Amino acid sequence: MTLAPTEQNYRILLVEDDGGDALLVQELLTDTGLPHTLVWHQTLAQARTELAQRHVDCVLLDLHLPDATGLDAVRAILETGPHTAVIVLTGLAESQAGVESVAAGAQDYLLKGSVEPDLLQRAVRYAVHRKQAERASADLRASRMRAEENARLERGLLPQPMLDHSPVAVTSRYHPGRENALLGGDFLDVVETDGQVHAIVGDVSGHGPYAAALGVCLRIAWRALTLGGHRGHDLLRQLERLLVAERTHPDLFATCTLLTLDTLARTATLHLAGHHEPLLTTNSGTRVVSASHGVALGIAVGLNHWPPTDLTLPAAGALTVYTDGLIEGHRQDSSERLGIDGLLDLINALAATEPARTVDQLIAAVNTQNANRHSDDVAVLRLDWNIPVTISELHLSTAQLRKA
Numbered sequence: 392m393t394l395a396p397t398e399q400n401y402r403i404l405l406v407e408d409d410g411g412d413a414l415l416v417q418e419l420l421t422d423t424g425l426p427h428t429l430v431w432h433q434t435l436a437q438a439r440t441e442l443a444q445r446h447v448d449c450v451l452l453d454l455h456l457p458d459a460t461g462l463d464a465v466r467a468i469l470e471t472g473p474h475t476a477v478i479v480l481t482g483l484a485e486s487q488a489g490v491e492s493v494a495a496g497a498q499d500y501l502l503k504g505s506v507e508p509d510l511l512q513r514a515v516r517y518a519v520h521r522k523q524a525e526r527a528s529a530d531l532r533a534s535r536m537r538a539e540e541n542a543r544l545e546r547g548l549l550p551q552p553m554l555d556h557s558p559v560a561v562t563s564r565y566h567p568g569r570e571n572a573l574l575g576g577d578f579l580d581v582v583e584t585d586g587q588v589h590a591i592v593g594d595v596s597g598h599g600p601y602a603a604a605l606g607v608c609l610r611i612a613w614r615a616l617t618l619g620g621h622r623g624h625d626l627l628r629q630l631e632r633l634l635v636a637e638r639t640h641p642d643l644f645a646t647c648t649l650l651t652l653d654t655l656a657r658t659a660t661l662h663l664a665g666h667h668e669p670l671l672t673t674n675s676g677t678r679v680v681s682a683s684h685g686v687a688l689g690i691a692v693g694l695n696h697w698p699p700t701d702l703t704l705p706a707a708g709a710l711t712v713y714t715d716g717l718i719e720g721h722r723q724d725s726s727e728r729l730g731i732d733g734l735l736d737l738i739n740a741l742a743a744t745e746p747a748r749t750v751d752q753l754i755a756a757v758n759t760q761n762a763n764r765h766s767d768d769v770a771v772l773r774l775d776w777n778i779p780v781t782i783s784e785l786h787l788s789t790a791q792l793r794k795a
Contacts, residue, residue, distance in 0.1 A: 399426065399448075400426040400427060400428060401425060401426065401427040401428070401448045401449060401515060401516075401519065402427070402428045402430070402445070402446060402447050402448045402449075403420065403427050403428065403429050403430070403447070403448065403449050403450075403451060403515065404430050404431075404432065404438060404441055404442070404447045404449070404450045404451070404475075405417075405429060405430070405431045405432070405450075405451045406432055406433075406434075406435065406437075406438040406450060406451065406452045406453060406456065406464075406468070407431065407433065407451070407453040407480070408433045408434065408453065408455070408456055408457055409453070412453070412480075412503065413431050416451060416480075417429060417431075419506060419507075419508055419511050420511065422508035423508040423509070423511055423512035423515075424508075424512070425512045425515060425516070427515075430447075433456075433457070434456055434457055434458050435456050435458045435459040435464055435467055435468070436458055438450070438452075438468065438471075439467060439468070439471040442468070442471045442472035442475060443471060447472060447475045448475065448476060448519050449475065449476040449477070449478060449515050449518055449519050450468055450472065450475055450476070450477045450478070451478050451480055452464060452465065452468055452477055452478065452479050452480060452497075453480045454479060454480070454481055454485065454488055454492070461488060462488075462491060462492065462495050465477065465479065465492045465495050465496065465497055466495060466496075469495070469496045469497075474522065474526055475522065476498045476515075476518035476519045476521065476522035477492075477496070477497040477498055477518070478497065478498060478499045478500065478501060478514055478515065478518050479492040479493075479497050479499070479500040479501070480500070480501055480503055481500055481501070481502055481503065482502070482503055482504075486500075486502065488500075489501075489502070498517075498518035498521050498522055499514050499517070499518050501514055550580055550610070550614070552580075552581035552582070552583075553581070553582040553583060553614075554581065554582075554583045554588070555583050557583050557586075557588050557654065558654050558776050558777065558778060559583075559588045559652060559654060559774050559775065559776045560746060560774070560775040560776070561581050561772070561773075561774060562746045562747045562750050562771075562772070562773040562774075562775070563579055563581075563770075563771065563772050563773075564750050564751070564754060564769070564770070564771045565577060565579075565768070565769070565770050565771075566716075566754060566758075566768065566769045567768055575594075575595070575597070575598040575599065575602050575603060575606075575767075575768035576593075576594060576595025576596065576597060576598070576602030576603055576605060576606040576645070576768075577592075577593070577594050577595075577606065577714045577716070577768045577769070577770035578591075578592075578593050578594075578595075578606040578607065578609060578610040578770070579591060579592045579593070579610070579712075579770050579772045580610050580613060580614055581772070581774070582614055582617055582618060584617065584618060586653070586654070586655055587651055587652065587653050588651070588652040588654070588774065589617050589649075589650070589651050589652075590648075590649075590650040590651075590652075590712065590772060590774060591610070591613045591647055591648065591649055591650070592647065592648050592666070592712040592713065592714065592770060592772050593606065593609060593610070593613075593645050593646065593647035593648075593666075593714075594606075594645065594646050594647070594666070594714040594715065594768075594770070595609070595643065595644075595645045596642070596643055596644050596645065597643065598768070601639050602643075605634065605637055605638060605639075605643065605645070606645075608633065608637050609630055609633065609634060609645060609647075612629070612630060612633050613626070613630060616629055616630070622651070623649065623660070623662055623697070623699055624662070624696070624697050624699075626649065627647075627649065627662060627664055627685070627688065627695070627697050628695075630645075630647070630688055631688040631689060631692060631695065634688050634689045635689060635692055638689065643689060644665070644687045644688060644689035644690050645664075645665075645687060645688045645689060646664060646665035646666040646687045646688070646715075647664050647665075647666055647687075647688065648661070648662070648663055648664075648666040648669060648712045649661070649662040649664075650662075650669070650710065650712060650774070652704070652710075652774065652776070654704070654776055654778055657703060657704045657705075657706070657778060658701060658702065658703060658704060659701070659702040659704055659710065660699050660700070660701055660702075661680065661682050661699065661700040661701075661702060662685065662697045662698075662699055662700075663682055663683065663684045663685055663697070663700075664685050664686065664687055664688050664695070664697050665684075665685070665686055665687025665688070665690070666687075666712075667715065667718075667731070668680045668681065668682045669682075669710050669711055669712040669713075670710070670711040670713075670734075670735075670738070671702075671708060671709070671710055672708055672709040672710075672711065672738075673705050673707070673708045674705075674707070674708075676739065677711075677735060677738045677739065678735075679731060679735075680700075680702065680710070681700075682700035683698040683699070683700050684698075685697030685698065704776070704778075706777070706778050706779075707776065707777040707778065708775070708776065709746065709773055709774060709775040709776070710773070710774045711750075711771065711772070711773045711774075712771075712772045712773075712774075713769070713770065713771045713772070714767075714768065714769060714770045714771075715767065716767035716768050716769035716770075717734065717753075717754070717757055717769050717771060718730055718731060718733070718734050719767055720757055720758075720760060720761030720767075721760065721761050721762070722760055723759070723760045723762070729757065729760060729761070733760070734753075734757070737753060737756045737757065737760070738753060740756075741753060741756070746773050746775050749773075750771055750773055753771075754769060754771065757769070
């Protein structure tokens with residue numbers, strides 16, 4: 392018999408308490424010509440130790456062992472080696488037990504005394520391949536479930552902005568820190584009320600479904616409270632109460648930035664809760680906004696104070712708020728963190744273009760610098776506006792020029 396040159400060497404575990412039957416199986420395997428390494432144990436306990444310590448492709452399992460019989464033995468082997476193919480060895484009068492073993496999770500069964508080398512070879516190869524196919528199918532299902540879960544969480548963390556006729560354009564992006572990972576606790580939202588645009592960008596400590604679920608909870612609560620008229624310190628206090636009630640561990644906390652833009656008055660109000668300052672982009676370039684700071688939500692419950700910062704907006708510009716995953720990565724070919732200064736260097740090196748492309752280029756540049764050395768989630772929210780200059784403002788600017 393000629394086997395394919397790429398035929399793998401099968402590591403086979405024989406669990407059989409009868410020495411004569413074990414010798415027969417060994418001879419049959421030799422006659423198959425199947426590349427293999429055979430390990431023989433006489434008890435279930437020894438077999439489970441072997442499975443726990445070493446990789447095994449296929450288990451040939453007798454159903455009558457000193458410490459286990461029937462389906463109990465099959466289930467114990469499957470529990471210890473869930474990725475290992477199992478072929479049950481039964482007597483002539485036990486074919487029903489073989490069928491039941493397959494129903495319980497074994498890949499096949501063989502009748503002792505009726506096994507020829509060709510049959511044993513096919514049984515081992517097919518059992519191993521079927522187990523591999525089962526694993527691939529299970530991995531695919533898990534991948535699809537992760538993708539579906541990510542999609543559900545992303546819809547909760549990154550909703551559609553609620554804007555009516557605002558001159559503010561919204562650009563938002565979210566990038567999980569690890570490929571195929573569940574989303575973390577970064578969240579953002581934008582709503583408009585009475586001509587004002589309100590925005591939040593937040594980051595729940597930790598990663599995974601619990602952080603993401605808490606982020607969704609805080610984001611939805613912020614939208615409801617904002618639409619209900621809550622603002623500033625009062626709004627943050629309500630969010631902190633909710634965080635404390637909903638968090639799964641007392642160490643969980645959340646940082647966030649609250650931003651309210653009044654485009655008619657050309658002003659903005661900023662509240663920082665453990666979050667870094669946003670970036671202001673104008674015709675003169677991009678700079679960090681100087682702002683007052685407050686403590687993150689959940690750190691000093693009931694004692695926090697979040698002072699407001701009032702800004703005067705230029706006629707045209709953009710405010711960019713982001714989570715710390717954008718600046719905590721590394722600089723290229725260095726262990727040094729990118730930081731705010733490094734981020735500004737990247738922004739200044741970008742060619743001027745429309746906002747969405749600018750944000751995408753910035754995130755790509757950060758990822759290139761980092762080269763997968765840091766794996767935190769990244770959320771970015773950019774708010775652009777272009778407000779026509781009024782006649783009175785134009786006259787004022789002219790008068791100022793004449794004085795100069």
